Amino acid sequence: MSAEIKQQSMPIKAGAGWKEIPWGGVIPQGGTARAFNVGGWRSEKPVWNREKCINCMMCWLYCPDMAIMVEDGKVAGVDYDHCKGCGICSSVCPPRVKAFEMVPEHE
Amino acid sequence: MAVNKQSAAESQAMTGNEALAEAMRQINPDVVAAYPITPATEIVQIFSSFHADGLVDTELVLVESEHSAMSAVIGASAAGARAMTATSSQGLALMHEMLYIASGSRYPIVMPVVNRALSAPLNIHCDHSDTMGSRDAGWVQIYSENAQEGYDNVIQAIRIAEHNEVQVPVMVMIDGFIISHGMENVFTLDDQTVRSFIGPFKPRFPLLDVDNPVSVGPVDFTDFYFEHKRQHHEAMVKVKPVILEIAEEYAKISGRKYGLFEEYMLDDAEVAVVVISSAAGTTRYVVDKLRRAGVKAGMLKLRVFRPFPAEELAEALQHVKAIAVMDRADSLSAQGGPLFAELRSALFDLPKRPLTTNYIYGLGGRDVPVADIESVFNDLLTTVSTGVAGPKVRFLGVRE
Numbered sequence: 238m239s240a241e242i243k244q245q246s247m248p249i250k251a252g253a254g255w256k257e258i259p260w261g262g263v264i265p266q267g268g269t270a271r272a273f274n275v276g277g278w279r280s281e282k283p284v285w286n287r288e289k290c291i292n293c294m295m296c297w298l299y300c301p302d303m304a305i306m307v308e309d310g311k312v313a314g315v316d317y318d319h320c321k322g323c324g325i326c327s328s329v330c331p332p333r334v335k336a337f338e339m340v341p342e343h344e
Numbered sequence: 345m346a347v348n349k350q351s352a353a354e355s356q357a358m359t360g361n362e363a364l365a366e367a368m369r370q371i372n373p374d375v376v377a378a379y380p381i382t383p384a385t386e387i388v389q390i391f392s393s394f395h396a397d398g399l400v401d402t403e404l405v406l407v408e409s410e411h412s413a414m415s416a417v418i419g420a421s422a423a424g425a426r427a428m429t430a431t432s433s434q435g436l437a438l439m440h441e442m443l444y445i446a447s448g449s450r451y452p453i454v455m456p457v458v459n460r461a462l463s464a465p466l467n468i469h470c471d472h473s474d475t476m477g478s479r480d481a482g483w484v485q486i487y488s489e490n491a492q493e494g495y496d497n498v499i500q501a502i503r504i505a506e507h508n509e510v511q512v513p514v515m516v517m518i519d520g521f522i523i524s525h526g527m528e529n530v531f532t533l534d535d536q537t538v539r540s541f542i543g544p545f546k547p548r549f550p551l552l553d554v555d556n557p558v559s560v561g562p563v564d565f566t567d568f569y570f571e572h573k574r575q576h577h578e579a580m581v582k583v584k585p586v587i588l589e590i591a592e593e594y595a596k597i598s599g600r601k602y603g604l605f606e607e608y609m610l611d612d613a614e615v616a617v618v619v620i621s622s623a624a625g626t627t628r629y630v631v632d633k634l635r636r637a638g639v640k641a642g643m644l645k646l647r648v649f650r651p652f653p654a655e656e657l658a659e660a661l662q663h664v665k666a667i668a669v670m671d672r673a674d675s676l677s678a679q680g681g682p683l684f685a686e687l688r689s690a691l692f693d694l695p696k697r698p699l700t701t702n703y704i705y706g707l708g709g710r711d712v713p714v715a716d717i718e719s720v721f722n723d724l725l726t727t728v729s730t731g732v733a734g735p736k737v738r739f740l741g742v743r744e
């Protein structure tokens with residue numbers, strides 16, 4: 238709730254007054270994390286190498302933010318609006334594959 | 345409480361704890377979390393017997409602490425259940441963090457609390473320091489003089505908490521041991537009457553309604569937290585008329601009528617004692633005695649402390665010349681007890697204010713005999729005759 242609210246479909250509009258929002262902080266809609274950009278929290282970002290990836294899907298399974306994008310059952314990249322840079326994808330990627338490299342955000 | 349119209353045959357001898365457990369059986373909550381603490385243990389213990397005997401449909405959750413008890417009922421309430429627990433003293437203190445989660449999330453939880461002193465030094469007897477310590481936790485607080493009022497208040501509390509314009513948790517108090525373990529005649533309603541009075545629980549945003557997904561407990565920073573607190577403030581403003589409306593309805597099914605407070609011989613009183621819970625019984629006795637002697641004595645017994653009925657109290661007390669405010673808790677502000685501070689503030693706007701004195705009394709279960717209350721009235725009469733209130737904060741029944 239405390240982020241820039243992007244989607245038009247969000248039931249709670251940024252800047253809404255106290256009479257206009259649901260009581261107790263409840264958000265009467267599911268999947269609203271999509272409207273919440275957490276990419277700015279990253280200090281390191283995972284850079285994915287398509288050539289090395291064997292599509293074992295371990296990163297997709299383990300990513301706590303569902304930030305591994307998938308198309309046709311294959312990894313398609315990282316959703317940087319929702320990736321917090323935890324590095325889990327990089328650590329679960331098989332050691333002999335190493336398709337992820339964690340790169341400092343400013344580089 | 346107005347005079348009961350029912351016959352004595354319909355009453356049962358019950359302790360305060362038994363009366364509250366019986367109310368909970370009739371309410372038949374979806375979830376009850378249970379953790380023992382003297383002197384409230386019996387409430388959930390008796391309720392667990394009802395559960396074992398198949399008399400309730402409740403999911404009984406035996407938890408490992410009061411913090412967990414409140415957490416469990418919060419989770420249950422979020423899921424869409426009518427949820428209750430009961431506690432006292434240190435247990436309430438341990439839940440303190442979760443009290444705010446319950447009220448801030450606007451879960452209509454109802455919790456009987458048996459008033460007991462807080463440690464240290466260790467004490468299991470009655471005073472109001474436990475719930476007075478929770479007075480700013482955003483819960484409605486209703487105090488009961490005896491087991492009958494405790495029973496009646498718990499049933500009404502369900503309706504108050506779940507009211508559309510309220511949706512705030514409610515704690516209902518009785519005095520530890522004096523009432524919780526004291527036996528008295530209690531008039532109970534039949535199960536069907538209670539169930540149709542409280543009606544089915546209609547949760548606002550139940551998490552278990554998978555067709556309408558919701559998120560609860562989100563981070564709420566500088567952009568919305570203030571708005572949510574403003575809403576909570578508004579709910580507390582709305583509580584007062586709701587309490588009176590529900591009391592009116594309850595009077596129709598029970599013959600017992602409640603208000604925000606009870607006025608006893610107050611209309612023409614020149615001196616009055618303002619008191620909460622069981623000490624009102626002793627005070628009423630002293631008022632009767634003084635009235636027989638021609639003294640214009642009166643009493644105001646506060647039932648609802650949160651929200652604080654400031655305007656109503658000022659109106660009811662404005663004609664009284666001298667008032668003693670009885671606090672069974674010392675807020676250790678060096679300025680008297682919590683009731684005194686709030687009542688004095690309520691009287692401040694009156695064009696002509698009564699003279700007020702605070703009495704800290706009964707801490708740690710110290711007995712409050714008739715002679716002590718008589719001495720308070722004597723002090724008030726001196727105040728009236730001299731026109732001077734004397735020491736602002738006094739201690740009743742403490743050894744010098």
Ligand code: SF4
Pocket residue numbers: 283299300301302303304305315319320321322323324325326327
């Ligand atoms: S760094 Fe963490 S959040 Fe980002 S894609 Fe990898 S696992 Fe997901």
Ligand code: SF4
Pocket residue numbers: 285289290291292293294295296297312326329330331334335336337
């Ligand atoms: S864990 Fe590594 S190899 Fe497996 S899908 Fe993810 S990037 Fe590809």
